[in-house]
Amino acid sequence: MEAPPDKSQQPPPKRRQRRCPVCHRPVTLTGDRAAQRLKFFPFCSERCRLVDLGAWFDGDYRIPARPDDASDEPAEDTSA
Numbered sequence: 001m002e003a004p005p006d007k008s009q010q011p012p013p014k015r016r017q018r019r020c021p022v023c024h025r026p027v028t029l030t031g032d033r034a035a036q037r038l039k040f041f042p043f044c045s046e047r048c049r050l051v052d053l054g055a056w057f058d059g060d061y062r063i064p065a066r067p068d069d070a071s072d073e074p075a076e077d078t079s080a
């Protein structure tokens with residue numbers, strides 16, 4: 001007699017696990033540094049908070065894009 005396989009898949013325990021909206025890392029608000037992490041809540045760190053802020057402050061935290069150099073053709077004014 002073989003024991004039936006355990007089909008009951010145990011769902012993950014419902015913890016108060018928040019995830020950083022930027023890097024999606026679990027943000028733990030427990031422990032000694034909970035107060036520090038709360039400063040950046042819901043982000044995991046100051047860095048991620050700044051990254052998210054950068055999305056709002058258009059310009060400061062943006063990747064420096066190339067200048068709009070679409071003018072490949074020489075703009076020669078050949079007016080005969």
Ligand SMILES: [Zn+2]
Nearest residue numbers: 020023044048
């Ligand atoms: Zn993060």
